[in-house]
Amino acid sequence: MRKPVIEFTNFSFHYRAQSSPTLSGINLTIYEGEKILIIGPSGSGKSTLGHCLNGLVPFFYPGEISGSLKIFGKETKEESIFKLSSMVGTVLQDPDAQFIGLTAAEDIAFKLENQFVPQEELFESVNRVAELVDMTEHLDSTPQDLSGGQKQRVTLAGSMIDNVNILLFDEPLANLDPATGKTAIELIDSIHKQTGKTTIIIEHRLEDVLHGEIDRIVIIDEGCVLADLTPNELLSSNLLIDTGIREPLYLTALRYAGCTITPELKPKSLKTLNIEVSKTKLHAWYETVGNAEKKPKNEVLLELKNIHFGYSKTKEIIKDVSFQINKGELISLIGKNGAGKSTLAKLICGFYPPAAGEILYEGENLIEHSIKERGDHIGFVLQNPNQMISQNFIFDEVALGLKFRGVPDKDIEDQVFHALKICGLYELRNWPISALSFGQKKRVTIASVLVLGPKLILLDEPTAGQDYKHYNEIMEFLWNLNQQGITIIMITHDMHLMLEYTNRAIVISEGQKVKEDEPANILTDEYVIRLANLKETSLYQLAKKAEFLDQRDFVKRFIHFDRRTRQL
Amino acid sequence: MKHKILSYIHQESPIHRLTGAAKLIGFILWSLTAMITYDTRILVVMFILGIMIFLLSKVEFRYISFVFYIFLLFLFINNIAIFLFEPMQGVEMYHTKHEFLHIIGHYSLTAEQLFYQANLTLKYLTIIPLALLFMVTTHPSEFAASLNKIGVSYRISYAVALALRYIPDIQRDYQNISLAQQARGIDLSKKQKLTKKLRYASSILMPLIFSSLNQIETISAAMELRGFGSQKRRSWYHERLFTKADYLAIMLIVLLFVFSMIITFWDGNRFYNPFI
Numbered sequence: 039m040r041k042p043v044i045e046f047t048n049f050s051f052h053y054r055a056q057s058s059p060t061l062s063g064i065n066l067t068i069y070e071g072e073k074i075l076i077i078g079p080s081g082s083g084k085s086t087l088g089h090c091l092n093g094l095v096p097f098f099y100p101g102e103i104s105g106s107l108k109i110f111g112k113e114t115k116e117e118s119i120f121k122l123s124s125m126v127g128t129v130l131q132d133p134d135a136q137f138i139g140l141t142a143a144e145d146i147a148f149k150l151e152n153q154f155v156p157q158e159e160l161f162e163s164v165n166r167v168a169e170l171v172d173m174t175e176h177l178d179s180t181p182q183d184l185s186g187g188q189k190q191r192v193t194l195a196g197s198m199i200d201n202v203n204i205l206l207f208d209e210p211l212a213n214l215d216p217a218t219g220k221t222a223i224e225l226i227d228s229i230h231k232q233t234g235k236t237t238i239i240i241e242h243r244l245e246d247v248l249h250g251e252i253d254r255i256v257i258i259d260e261g262c263v264l265a266d267l268t269p270n271e272l273l274s275s276n277l278l279i280d281t282g283i284r285e286p287l288y289l290t291a292l293r294y295a296g297c298t299i300t301p302e303l304k305p306k307s308l309k310t311l312n313i314e315v316s317k318t319k320l321h322a323w324y325e326t327v328g329n330a331e332k333k334p335k336n337e338v339l340l341e342l343k344n345i346h347f348g349y350s351k352t353k354e355i356i357k358d359v360s361f362q363i364n365k366g367e368l369i370s371l372i373g374k375n376g377a378g379k380s381t382l383a384k385l386i387c388g389f390y391p392p393a394a395g396e397i398l399y400e401g402e403n404l405i406e407h408s409i410k411e412r413g414d415h416i417g418f419v420l421q422n423p424n425q426m427i428s429q430n431f432i433f434d435e436v437a438l439g440l441k442f443r444g445v446p447d448k449d450i451e452d453q454v455f456h457a458l459k460i461c462g463l464y465e466l467r468n469w470p471i472s473a474l475s476f477g478q479k480k481r482v483t484i485a486s487v488l489v490l491g492p493k494l495i496l497l498d499e500p501t502a503g504q505d506y507k508h509y510n511e512i513m514e515f516l517w518n519l520n521q522q523g524i525t526i527i528m529i530t531h532d533m534h535l536m537l538e539y540t541n542r543a544i545v546i547s548e549g550q551k552v553k554e555d556e557p558a559n560i561l562t563d564e565y566v567i568r569l570a571n572l573k574e575t576s577l578y579q580l581a582k583k584a585e586f587l588d589q590r591d592f593v594k595r596f597i598h599f600d601r602r603t604r605q606l
Numbered sequence: 607m608k609h610k611i612l613s614y615i616h617q618e619s620p621i622h623r624l625t626g627a628a629k630l631i632g633f634i635l636w637s638l639t640a641m642i643t644y645d646t647r648i649l650v651v652m653f654i655l656g657i658m659i660f661l662l663s664k665v666e667f668r669y670i671s672f673v674f675y676i677f678l679l680f681l682f683i684n685n686i687a688i689f690l691f692e693p694m695q696g697v698e699m700y701h702t703k704h705e706f707l708h709i710i711g712h713y714s715l716t717a718e719q720l721f722y723q724a725n726l727t728l729k730y731l732t733i734i735p736l737a738l739l740f741m742v743t744t745h746p747s748e749f750a751a752s753l754n755k756i757g758v759s760y761r762i763s764y765a766v767a768l769a770l771r772y773i774p775d776i777q778r779d780y781q782n783i784s785l786a787q788q789a790r791g792i793d794l795s796k797k798q799k800l801t802k803k804l805r806y807a808s809s810i811l812m813p814l815i816f817s818s819l820n821q822i823e824t825i826s827a828a829m830e831l832r833g834f835g836s837q838k839r840r841s842w843y844h845e846r847l848f849t850k851a852d853y854l855a856i857m858l859i860v861l862l863f864v865f866s867m868i869i870t871f872w873d874g875n876r877f878y879n880p881f882i
């Protein structure tokens with residue numbers, strides 16, 4: 039008989055500040071040693087469910103609880119956040135923001151420090167868990183010296199240092215690049231196998247999580263448990279499409295080919311998938327789908343010629359980078375963290391002057407142009423819209439740049455209205471910004487840059503941390519903008535974004551341009567994948583498994599077909 | 607990247623090897639001595655000792671030069687202000703009046719006033735360099751542990767360490783926000799009028815404050831999840847045990863303190879008076 043460790047019975051929760059309950063009538067039992075994935079769109083209540091387990095609800099975020107939630111037989115609302123934290127170890131979403139200590143070792147020790155454990159024991163325990171997450175080498179590093187993935191390992195070590203029995207991961211992949219995300223899932227897998235701790239992962243990046251073993255998947259939608267199935271059952275159903283969660287790409291390909299997916303095919307991963315029955319259909323589909331016709335090259339809008347740059351004289355961060363961006367392109371700039379992508383963007387916007395080389399905009403050297411003057415041609419949008427917004431109302435925020443330029447009020451109104459219309463915000467123009475969703479705020483920041491009339495917009499990670507629905511919303515918007523003639527450069531890790539929307543990607547590694555090609559070629563090139571911390575697209579693996587001769591061409595045809603289907 | 611102003615720099619030296627608590631106790635006693643005494647002889651000796659301690663620490667002057675020059679500027683302004691408001695303070699203190707130069711009204715340059723202000727300047731010059739040295743040679747976490755050790759509540763101690771931990775992050779955020787706003791046309795250069803500059807600055811500060819508040823929420827949730835505040839006491843990973851050198855250092859400072867106090871109060875008041 040399996041031992042239940044977490045039991046929700048008719049559980050509901052209502053945040054004090056919200057008008058309706060976030061979770062209602064949850065019934066869910068999780069057994070010892072299970073590995074559970076909880077998925078659902080943003081705002082479905084899946085994070086709240088996690089907060090209920092670790093005690094942030096109701097002790098940190100107050101609200102009304104009805105029904106019962108028992109962990110190891112104890113009613114959680116009668117415990118405290120501290121008691122719960124000794125049963126449930128939590129890894130939160132943002133590896134930066136939850137890093138408490140000044141060194142990795144201190145951060146790992148934090149939980150035990152607070153339990154007044156003697157120092158010798160701290161050293162022992164830190165070494166023990168650091169080994170488990172493979173961070174022994176980095177114990178003395180400061181958070182500034184660690185990568186996002188390493189910080190997450192530190193947090194994981196820190197949350198399991200006192201032998202908790204349950205591990206909870208709240209969107210562990212949201213801030214990681216594809217390769218680091220893959221290693222994170224492998225690490226969670228290996229710790230689960232080694233320690234047998236009950237593991238709960240809250241994520242919406244289904245395909246990435248399914249890289250590891252998962253026992254059950256629970257779908258949360260609108261505060262209720264919509265389904266509680268094995269991965270194979272879930273992937274064979276229509277539930278994913280209904281709730282707006284992206285299914286693994288290889289399954290999309292199979293569906294396009296007209297294959298029926300059943301649990302017997304074991305669709306939970308490409309490794310287990312039985313391809314034999316689908317092979318003929320897949321090959322037939324491949325033959326019918328044509329290849330995309332190549333568009334002729336346009337005029338060059340922006341050109342970088344042999345750019346060199348370093349923050350200090352001794353260390354060069356950008357080494358001899360040259361590339362051209364054509365008018366009307368939608369292009370992605372990719373590479374590991376610290377490869378120099380953001381620095382390149384800053385050079386283009388004129389935040390720093392290059393040490394050598396030229397940046398040409400419509401053939402004109404930009405070196406003499408100030409940041410402000412470049413702002414009229416090139417817009418720059420930060421990853422986090424909250425870091426750009428300084429006004430309370432949409433209209434004022436979008437008008438800000440024009441006011442700085444001393445444009446007369448009458449003209450400001452016309453131009454702001456125009457920008458708001460392009461961004462689909464015209465109806466909301468008098469709204470306070472605090473009432474907007476993340477995606478809408480993003481649009482406000484884009485509108486506030488567009489209003490200055492640039493032909494080129496640079497976006498830093500436009501879709502980071504967004505679920506499929508919001509990802510679609512933001513990307514459709516950018517796509518439309520692009521169709522209206524705005525050239526767009528995106529710094530991104532998102533492989534779907536590259537495949538689905540961009541025609542070209544520039545790969546930067548250690549300050550150098552290592553490749554410039556179609557996304558389909560990049561995401562199937564092992565060398566570039568390793569340099570840029572990406573991973574092979576599952577389409578490529580599917581093509582291999584189904585014995586296509588030209589696997590790369592299979593990926594290309596899929597993209598072509600997919601875009602046509604979505605009518606882009 | 608650029609060196610962060612006034613942050614801990616890892617180096618090997620006798621000063622770095624001292625525990626944070628010893629340095630903190632030492633620094634408090636040192637400052638107390640310098641504040642209490644007006645004995646020029648002691649201040650001069652301390653000033654020279656201070657320079658020697660600084661050299662012993664092997665900390666390069668350029669790490670603190672910026673803050674030090676700002677401090678000198680303030681010291682200069684301070685001296686002028688003292689003279690403007692209390693031109694006869696020295697005369698009152700030393701009960702004599704040796705006038706060098708009569709300026710205007712009751713403003714005149716006296717030997718007593720100059721001597722008094724020189725003493726004051728010397729006091730600052732013995733304390734401030736060591737304060738800066740303390741900051742660059744003490745690991746913030748160890749500093750927090752030391753504060754806790756000498757009786758400050760661990761919540762406050764940790765808050766101090768956490769603030770130090772976040773300075774680089776906030777500097778980075780500030781830079782990003784400021785650059786993006788400059789691209790939209792904010793001009794913070796010297797050409798702008800001050801009133802406009804202040805208004806513009808708010809469009810950088812507001813996003814900075816809001817994004818920092820968000821971070822504070824996350825970090826406090828993360829801290830509670832790991833049991834911060836659950837017990838009356840906590841242990842410290844970075845706490846270091848006292849070694850002989852620490853006891854020796856504290857003893858020397860205590861000796862200095864006692865010795866200075868004896869000399870200072872030998873003749874019944876805090877002032878060393880060369881004028882009688």
